[in-house]
Amino acid sequence: xxxxxxxxxxxxxxxxxxxxxxxxxxxxxxxxxxxxxxxxxxxxxxxxxxxxxxxxxxxxxxxxxxxxxxxxxxxxxxxxxxxxxxxxxxxxxxxxxxxxxxxxxxxxxxxxxxxxxxxxxxxxxxxxxxxxxxxxxxxxxxxxxxxxxxxxxxxxxxxxxxxxxxxxxxxxxxxxxxxxxxxxxxxxxxxxxxxxxxxxxxxxxxxxxxxxxxxxxxxxxxxxxxxxxxxxxxxxxxxxxxxxxxxxxxxxxxxxxxxxxxxxxxxxxxxxxxxxxxxxxxxxxxxxxxxxxxxxxxxxxxxxxxxxxxxxxxxxxxxxxxxxxxxxxxxxxxxxxxxxxxxxxxxxxxxxxxxxxxxxxxxxxxxxxxxxxxxxxxxxxxxxxxxxxxxxxxxxxxxxxx
Numbered sequence: 001x002x003x004x005x006x007x008x009x010x011x012x013x014x015x016x017x018x019x020x021x022x023x024x025x026x027x028x029x030x031x032x033x034x035x036x037x038x039x040x041x042x043x044x045x046x047x048x049x050x051x052x053x054x055x056x057x058x059x060x061x062x063x064x065x066x067x068x069x070x071x072x073x074x075x076x077x078x079x080x081x082x083x084x085x086x087x088x089x090x091x092x093x094x095x096x097x098x099x100x101x102x103x104x105x106x107x108x109x110x111x112x113x114x115x116x117x118x119x120x121x122x123x124x125x126x127x128x129x130x131x132x133x134x135x136x137x138x139x140x141x142x143x144x145x146x147x148x149x150x151x152x153x154x155x156x157x158x159x160x161x162x163x164x165x166x167x168x169x170x171x172x173x174x175x176x177x178x179x180x181x182x183x184x185x186x187x188x189x190x191x192x193x194x195x196x197x198x199x200x201x202x203x204x205x206x207x208x209x210x211x212x213x214x215x216x217x218x219x220x221x222x223x224x225x226x227x228x229x230x231x232x233x234x235x236x237x238x239x240x241x242x243x244x245x246x247x248x249x250x251x252x253x254x255x256x257x258x259x260x261x262x263x264x265x266x267x268x269x270x271x272x273x274x275x276x277x278x279x280x281x282x283x284x285x286x287x288x289x290x291x292x293x294x295x296x297x298x299x300x301x302x303x304x305x306x307x308x309x310x311x312x313x314x315x316x317x318x319x320x321x322x323x324x325x326x327x328x329x330x331x332x333x334x335x336x337x338x339x340x341x342x343x344x345x346x347x348x349x350x351x352x353x354x355x356x357x358x359x360x361x362x363x364x365x366x367x368x369x370x371x372x373x374x375x376x377x378x379x380x381x382x383x384x385x386x387x388x389x390x391x392x393x394x395x396x397x398x399x400x401x402x
Contacts, residue, residue: 001049046128057168095238108164138166194219337377356396
């Protein structure tokens with residue numbers, strides 16, 4: 001995936017002004033560069049994963065305002081009042097974006113005219129941009145601690161003084177006067193100046209004559225891309241919903257219809273299967289009821305399965321056969337298992353509750369080895385032995401045939 005960087009010239013140049021662009025891969029390598037009108041970059045915009053619009057420094061005003069400790073919606077609501085005395089015109093007609101709070105209690109605020117900036121972002125979104133980021137050009141220059149960075153090109157000076165300080169000026173003069181202006185704005189700080197390739201020699205000669213403190217280098221897209229990663233002051237969130245890509249639901253019309261059709265087919269299949277299984281269940285229930293009525297014609301069929309189990313248990317009991325969850329069987333099985341171990345535990349009480357035998361034993365007469373022997377012996381008889389408390393055992397039928 002790629003990122004498309006677009007440097008937009010000052011709006012004073014008009015709608016047909018040419019934008020320089022660079023297409024960079026995820027590894028930072030620049031794959032393509034060029035110049036063209038913004039409206040002619042639709043193919044590149046649609047193909048890129050992300051679009052970074054570098055807005056001309058002369059079109060973005062950076063302020064440092066004292067702001068209360070607010071965040072989110074409260075901060076956005078307070079911004080017009082905070083910047084009103086610092087800008088010309090109505091702050092409600094501008095896009096205002098605040099940066100993080102600084103150590104001196106101020107916040108950087110970027111200001112750009114809404115009626116000019118919003119159409120630019122809408123144009124990129126209409127061209128198919130998936131995500132748009134707009135950064136002030138002065139904050140996209142490389143930041144070197146203790147130095148001032150500047151760039152000259154297209155009759156404009158872009159200057160960065162610190163992480164959130166910078167400006168843009170329109171310049172129309174000789175190289176000597178331009179360098180003198182830049183040097184004055186930089187003050188006593190070392191200056192790194194980027195100039196176009198065709199003017200590199202001229203500016204280097206003038207800077208050498210002016211003395212140390214100014215370094216002149218060739219302007220390159222790599223500088224702007226690296227510098228753009230040093231700021232988080234994105235202008236697009238200041239547009240609100242106008243800066244968000246609108247989903248084109250027309251493109252998804254047929255996929256959504258197909259998904260709904262598949263859902264309807266699956267629901268119909270589930271209902272058909274449920275109806276089939278319910279019919280089978282009713283048939284089995286009727287068969288069980290008929291079998292019960294033929295065996296017990298004088299007994300009303302309420303729950304045939306449970307009633308059949310109870311009747312079978314009564315028949316076994318009347319013939320002398322004990323059920324495996326009856327008290328007598330559990331006690332007898334426990335006695336046989338304890339006798340087979342050769343050392344019976346000391347029993348303090350026996351209690352029959354919920355078809356299980358609760359046995360309380362003397363703790364000093366039991367050890368883990370004896371407990372395991374009893375578990376094994378009772379398991380062979382289809383019974384389970386578990387310890388439910390201190391010196392308390394529970395014996396219950398597992399349902400397995402001994």
